[in-house]
Structures are given as structure tokens and as C-alpha cells.
Amino acid sequence: MGGKQIRIGALISGGGTNLQAIIDACVQDKIDARIVFVGTDNPDAKGLARAQKANIPTFVTNYSSIIKEYGKNPDSAILPEGFELADIMQKQFLISQDTDPGKLKAFLETRAIAERRLLDAMKPYPFDLLVLAGFMRNLTPYFIDEINDEPGRYRIMNIHPALLPAFPGTDGYGDTLRYGCKVGGCTVHFIDYGEDSGPIIGQKSFPISDTDTKESVISKGLHLEWQLYPESIQKFAEGRLSVVEKNYDLGNGKSFSRKIVVCS
Numbered sequence: 136m137g138g139k140q141i142r143i144g145a146l147i148s149g150g151g152t153n154l155q156a157i158i159d160a161c162v163q164d165k166i167d168a169r170i171v172f173v174g175t176d177n178p179d180a181k182g183l184a185r186a187q188k189a190n191i192p193t194f195v196t197n198y199s200s201i202i203k204e205y206g207k208n209p210d211s212a213i214l215p216e217g218f219e220l221a222d223i224m225q226k227q228f229l230i231s232q233d234t235d236p237g238k239l240k241a242f243l244e245t246r247a248i249a250e251r252r253l254l255d256a257m258k259p260y261p262f263d264l265l266v267l268a269g270f271m272r273n274l275t276p277y278f279i280d281e282i283n284d285e286p287g288r289y290r291i292m293n294i295h296p297a298l299l300p301a302f303p304g305t306d307g308y309g310d311t312l313r314y315g316c317k318v319g320g321c322t323v324h325f326i327d328y329g330e331d332s333g334p335i336i337g338q339k340s341f342p343i344s345d346t347d348t349k350e351s352v353i354s355k356g357l358h359l360e361w362q363l364y365p366e367s368i369q370k371f372a373e374g375r376l377s378v379v380e381k382n383y384d385l386g387n388g389k390s391f392s393r394k395i396v397v398c399s
């Protein structure tokens with residue numbers, strides 16, 4: 136690839152096979168990008184070793200210990216400057232607004248404390264795009280707004296193990312198989328304020344037969360993820376992705392609006 140290289144930050148929680156696919160694509164010059172840091176919420180994330188082997192700086196923001204610490208004395212927790220609970224509560228649609236307000240408050244406050252630490256750890260490494268590569272924590276509007284600081288410019292990508300909008304959540308391949316789907320797939324999308332709900336950049340699919348198991352479905356899906364993520368990053372690097380709002384008149388007085396990705 137011969138274009139200007141973009142700087143990628145990556146967040147992982149586990150094995151990091153997607154991270155490896157992106158590292159390989161960068162090293163083999165298949166995409167116009169380089170990874171400037173790898174962060175994790177999980178001190179035991181196996182993917183950290185992949186980053187270290189590729190000489191990429193790493194850091195850990197230990198979410199579990201932050202959440203535990205908060206639980207000991209929620210009222211004395213020190214919240215990040217500029218964190219407005221009411222504003223974040225109203226923007227987010229990760230969790231139903233009907234949830235017990237105390238639980239919602241604790242969720243958003245613990246995440247904001249952890250997210251502020253993540254942001255501080257990321258600060259030494261300016262980046263153009265943040266990729267979530269098996270990062271198993273939801274991001275709140277507090278974090279998202281710090282990254283997407285220009286209106287309409289989406290800078291956080293995620294890979295999801297299902298053909299969204301079917302099967303959001305943590306076990307996309309398992310949910311697809313258990314439902315009896317005859318096709319499974321993976322999706323790369325931009326992050327918005329909901330869970331796996333942001334504008335879709337790309338998808339790949341594979342057939343599922345009666346003899347497939349969860350393991351074989353995961354294996355088929357991951358092989359496609361390793362192609363789809365670098366391809367999607369390259370489209371971003373080439374400046375080809377834009378998010379536009381589409382409005383559809385459904386007749387009978389109803390309409391449907393959705394922000395979608397257009398690739399030039």
C-alpha cells in the first residue's frame with residue numbers, strides 16, 4: 136500500500152487473534168496503518184504478548200479492581216472532571232432507562248473512572264483510529280465523546296461475531312448457532328452510544344450446516360474476521376468512509392431514520 140499511514144490504537148481483552156491479523160497486515164504493508172499502542176482491561180490478556188513481540192507499547196487499566204474499589208465506598212469515589220452523570224445517563228442506550236437508578240449510576244460511574252484511566256494511558260500515543268479487537272467492556276458516552284471530538288467523525292471501530300443487528304452481546308457465534316441460523320457472520324461497525332448498534336462498515340458471512348458445532352462456527356467466523364478487520368481499516372485509512380443519516384418514509388404516516396456508512 137502506498138498511502139499515508141494512519142495511527143491505530145487497539146484495545147483488547149483476550150487472545151488477540153484479530154490484533155494479530157491487524158499487526159500482520161501492517162507489517163506486511165497490506166494496509167496503510169501502524170499500531171501505536173495496545174491497551175487492555177485485563178492484566179492476563181494473552182494478546183499483550185502479541186503486541187510486545189511486535190514492539191508495540193502496551194498498558195493495562197484494570198477494570199475489575201476499579202469496580203471492586205468503587206464498591207467499597209461508592210459515595211467517596213472520585214469522578215473524572217467534566218463527568219456529568221445526568222448527561223451521560225440520558226445519552227447512553229447501553230442499559231435500559233428503566234433500570235434501577237442506583238445500579239445505572241454505579242455502572243456509569245465505575246466505567247467513567249476506568250475510562251478516564253484508559254484515556255490517560257492512551258494520551259502519550261496520539262492516534263487516528265481506535266480499534267476494539269475483542270475488548271469486552273462497553274464504552275460509555277463519556278469515553279466516546281472524548282475520542283469523537285469532531286461532530287460526525289467516527290473514530291472507534293469494533294468487530295462483532297454475528298451479522299448485526301442480529302445477536303448483539305458477548306456470544307454472537309453461540310447465539311447464531313443456537314437459534315438455528317443457516318448463515319453466520321461477522322460485522323465491523325463504528326461505535327455509537329448503544330451496544331453493538333453503531334453504523335455498519337462491513338460484513339462477511341459463512342454457511343452453517345447441521346454438523347457444525349460452536350467450535351466450528353467460531354473457527355469459520357474468526358477466519359473471516361481476520362480478513363474483514365484489515366479491509367475495513369484500509370477503507371478508513373483511504374478516507375473512503377462517511378456516515379450519513381438516511382430517512383425512509385414507510386407509508387401509513389411512519390418513517391425510519393438510521394445513520395449508515397457510505398463507502399466511496
Ligand code: GRF
Nearest residue numbers: 150151152153269294295296
Ligand atoms: C472475536 O470473535 C470478536 O468478534 C469478538 O471477540 C472475539 C475476539 O477474539 N468481539 P480475539 O481476541 O481477537 O482472538
